Structure formats: C-alpha cells, structure tokens
Amino acid sequence: MEVSSPLTEQATGARGSAARPLSIWVVSDGRTGIQNQALGLAEAIARLTPAEIEIKHVRWRALFDRWPSGLKTPAMLTPGSFDPRTATEWPDLWIATGRASLPLSARVRDWSGGRTFVVQTQDPRWRYDRYDLIVAPAHDGLSGDNVFEIIGSPHRITPSKLAEAAPAFADRIAPLPHPRVTVMIGGKSKAFDLPEAHAAVLADQIEAAVQTTGGALLLTFSRRTPEAAKAVMTERLSALPGWIWDGTGDNPLFAMLDAADHVLVTEDSANMATEAAATGKPVHVLPMIALKPPGKFARLHADLAAQGAARPFDGTLKDWTYAPVNETERAAAAVLEAMAARG
Structure with missing residues (x-):
C-alpha cells in the first residue's frame, strides 16, 4: 500500500x-x-x-x-x-x-x-x-x-536494509558472543596514513577492548588499507572470536553493522563515520597518522559528537545511546x- x-x-x-x-x-x-x-x-x-x-x-x-x-x-x-x-x-x-x-x-x-x-x-x-x-x-x-x-555523506544505511542483509551471514555471525564490535578500517589518503606500526598499535588496543568485554570482532578493510597494515592487524586480531573479512565473497558490512553493539571507524573516512552513525550504535573513532591538519574531518567528528553519535576511542567499549543520524x-x-x- x-x-x-x-x-x-x-x-x-x-x-x-x-x-x-x-x-x-x-x-x-x-x-x-x-x-x-x-x-x-x-x-x-x-x-x-x-x-x-x-x-x-x-x-x-x-x-x-x-x-x-x-x-x-x-x-x-x-x-x-x-x-x-x-x-x-x-x-x-x-x-x-x-x-x-x-x-x-x-x-x-x-x-x-x-x-x-x-x-x-x-x-x-x-x-x-x-x-x-x-x-x-x-x-x-x-x-x-x-x-x-x-x-557527512548520503548513504544506503537504513534499519531495514541492515536487517535484510543479516540472514545471508547468520551462520558466521549469530553464534558470536556479545558485545559484538564491528570495526571499519580505512587507509592512506591525502590527509591520513596507516603505516604498519600504527596499525599494530590499533590492533592491540582493539584486541584488549574486545577481550576485556568477552565479546567478538567483526572487521572489514577498505580498498585503501595498505597491505602491510592489513596483514599486521589480521595477524594480531585473528585469535579473537569473530570474523575478519578478507574481501572474498559477498560484502558482509551491512550484516556486521546490523549485528554490532559497538562500531569502531578510522578517522579518515566521512562515508564510514556517517554510515556508522546511522545505526544508532556507539561510534568510536580510531586515530590515524595525520599528514596535515585534520580540518574538515575534525569538523565532521565534532558534528557527530554533537549528535551524540561519536566519541574518540579511549580503549574501552562504553555504552551510550542516541537517535540515529538520518541525514x-x-x-x-x-x-x-x-x-x-x-x-
């Protein structure tokens, strides 16, 4: 109708x-x-x-x-x-x-x-x-x-689209313990870099947060993620319960966002941050190596913080609530x- x-x-x-x-x-x-x-x-x-x-x-x-x-x-x-x-x-x-x-x-x-x-x-x-x-x-x-x-940017995230994507990946995600932590990793751009050493630091912080809560990891990389960063993060995080998507098969991102209790995103992508804020789940912003003053990215994260959606990642998985950002x-x-x- x-x-x-x-x-x-x-x-x-x-x-x-x-x-x-x-x-x-x-x-x-x-x-x-x-x-x-x-x-x-x-x-x-x-x-x-x-x-x-x-x-x-x-x-x-x-x-x-x-x-x-x-x-x-x-x-x-x-x-x-x-x-x-x-x-x-x-x-x-x-x-x-x-x-x-x-x-x-x-x-x-x-x-x-x-x-x-x-x-x-x-x-x-x-x-x-x-x-x-x-x-x-x-x-x-x-x-x-x-x-x-x-x-931020227009995107395709809606509650119904996330729910529709979930059944196709239920065998991989449904058995995982809570809290489920969905991590979206970006990569090198004009403003930011993700060298191997920094990727290792982020991986260790993510591992500690997930282990402390007894939860599970759901991780995706972007096409801009350097291979060295991808390799070191995969090596250090693969022992956690969860799924590190290697890029083969259908993209599980929507199902991962649907399953998430927390979403972690690197600070280099307006798209990822905006998509994460549309879920209504706590969004934790992961720092990267700045190649120049963050400028517009700092303004975006401030806008998302003002909406109650995003906070800098402090190594813990604190809970908070907010109305999904529906721009x-x-x-x-x-x-x-x-x-x-x-x-």
Missing part, C-alpha cells in the same frame, strides 16, 4: 497529473563508496515517492581521465561507459557523485532541454551554477542558494521540495 504525503503529492504534481514513477538516474564512476552516495539518496527519495532508479557508470579513457572537467567531451569516454550521445530520453532526476560525473552533470540541463533536475553530491569544486541542487557535507563549508548541507532522509525530502518549487 502506498501512503500519500505532502512531499509525495508535491512530487507527483511536479510530474503532471498522471501518477507515474519518478525516473531517477544514479551516475558515478561505479566505485562502491562513490556510487553509494548517489544511490543512497535515490533510494531515500524512492521511499518518499514512487520512483524507478537506473544506475549509470561514467568512465573516461586513461589519456583523458585527469583532464580538467571543462575540457572533457563524451568522445573521451571509455567503451561501455554511459554515453549521453546515445540517450533518447532523459530522467526527471539526475543524481551524481564524484569527479568523473562532473563533465556530464554540468551539461545535463542543456541536453535535456531543462527537463531534468540535476543533483550533485559532495562539493563539485567547479561550475556551481550548473546544478539545481548540491547536497554537500557541512564540514566542507560550502554555501549558496542551491546548496543543501548535511552531516540522507532529510536530503531526500529537500530534493523533492526543490523539484516541486521549480515546478
């Missing part, structure tokens, strides 16, 4: 009297952490109004990939990439994330004859006037008439309101 709401009625009205689903294209380079921002926002919109979502991947030939966005043309796309030259119709809503999407996002309004409402997540750092709405992290400090700020849903409502306002 579909439940009507003012937002649903506004969106339907913006599309005309015929009650047809909102057509949404989700556009990115296809990397999971990038795509999930646009896809999570699209899914949140689809929970507010009937919608059909299509995923489009944009990839540029290696020769042109690092070129400025303003110089790129569709002729530079790789074979198999979404190519706007082949589009016969355009969606009601284009939601894109990441640098690869920018040369197309900036031209969608022209290509669609103004039919398509263009949303870009993250700070595009280029041609701000070419997007109908920019859903930007508050910690980036972006402002403007077409900017909607949220804490993706808030952004979805803002998109529909902006579409309705444009008419």
Whole structure:
C-alpha cells in the first residue's frame, strides 16, 4: 500500500497529473563508496515517492581521465561507459557523485532541454551554477542558494536494509558472543596514513577492548588499507572470536553493522563515520597518522559528537545511546521540495 504525503503529492504534481514513477538516474564512476552516495539518496527519495532508479557508470579513457572537467567531451569516454550521445530520453532526476560525473552533470540541463533536475553530491569544486541542487557535507563549508548541507555523506544505511542483509551471514555471525564490535578500517589518503606500526598499535588496543568485554570482532578493510597494515592487524586480531573479512565473497558490512553493539571507524573516512552513525550504535573513532591538519574531518567528528553519535576511542567499549543520524532522509525530502518549487 502506498501512503500519500505532502512531499509525495508535491512530487507527483511536479510530474503532471498522471501518477507515474519518478525516473531517477544514479551516475558515478561505479566505485562502491562513490556510487553509494548517489544511490543512497535515490533510494531515500524512492521511499518518499514512487520512483524507478537506473544506475549509470561514467568512465573516461586513461589519456583523458585527469583532464580538467571543462575540457572533457563524451568522445573521451571509455567503451561501455554511459554515453549521453546515445540517450533518447532523459530522467526527471539526475543524481551524481564524484569527479568523473562532473563533465556530464554540468551539461545535463542543456541536453535535456531543462527537463531534468540535476543533483550533485559532495562539493563539485567547479561550475556551481550548473546544478539545481548540491547536497554537500557541512564540514566542507560550502554555501549558496542551491546548496543543501548535511552531516557527512548520503548513504544506503537504513534499519531495514541492515536487517535484510543479516540472514545471508547468520551462520558466521549469530553464534558470536556479545558485545559484538564491528570495526571499519580505512587507509592512506591525502590527509591520513596507516603505516604498519600504527596499525599494530590499533590492533592491540582493539584486541584488549574486545577481550576485556568477552565479546567478538567483526572487521572489514577498505580498498585503501595498505597491505602491510592489513596483514599486521589480521595477524594480531585473528585469535579473537569473530570474523575478519578478507574481501572474498559477498560484502558482509551491512550484516556486521546490523549485528554490532559497538562500531569502531578510522578517522579518515566521512562515508564510514556517517554510515556508522546511522545505526544508532556507539561510534568510536580510531586515530590515524595525520599528514596535515585534520580540518574538515575534525569538523565532521565534532558534528557527530554533537549528535551524540561519536566519541574518540579511549580503549574501552562504553555504552551510550542516541537517535540515529538520518541525514540522507532529510536530503531526500529537500530534493523533492526543490523539484516541486521549480515546478
């Protein structure tokens, strides 16, 4: 049964009297952490109004990939990439994330004859006037008439999605003792590093906390985790009850978050911190080696702390409660309101 709401009625009205689903294209380079921002926002919109979502991947030939966005043309796309030259119709809503999407996002309004409402997540750092709405992290400090700020990044985490993922991994997770500690490890970036020695220190601290509580460990690494860090953490933590996912098979992250009593995340990723805060579980932030002042990451963690979600990891697994941080849903409502306002 579909439940009507003012937002649903506004969106339907913006599309005309015929009650047809909102057509949404989700556009990115296809990397999971990038795509999930646009896809999570699209899914949140689809929970507010009937919608059909299509995923489009944009990839540029290696020769042109690092070129400025303003110089790129569709002729530079790789074979198999979404190519706007082949589009016969355009969606009601284009939601894109990441640098690869920018040369197309900036031209969608022209290509669609103004039919398509263009949303870009993250700070595009280029041609701000070419997007109908920019859903930007508050910690980036972006402002403007077409900017909607949220804490962190849009994502796909909802209680129902976590619960749906759990049965597929129940054989591995259900027998584990509580408290279950889900650990999300990032890696090297422009702002942070995770050398082997520091990874060993973190592993020892995590091991001590889990052993003290008699709990279990559920750990995942990101694609940015250095191999040396991954190896030393796996070696030092493998004796604990639990599961260290080695990257083979289906990704168990949603099931691990569903099972978690505590979530530990390294401080290098806005995505991981925001996803963890959407669970309502205590979020403990693990320190990394800073390569420059933390700046926006410090602002993000302060925002999450102000929501009651996150605290620096102090070596213990203290319990606390807070309302899950639900910024993706808030952004979805803002998109529909902006579409309705444009008419």
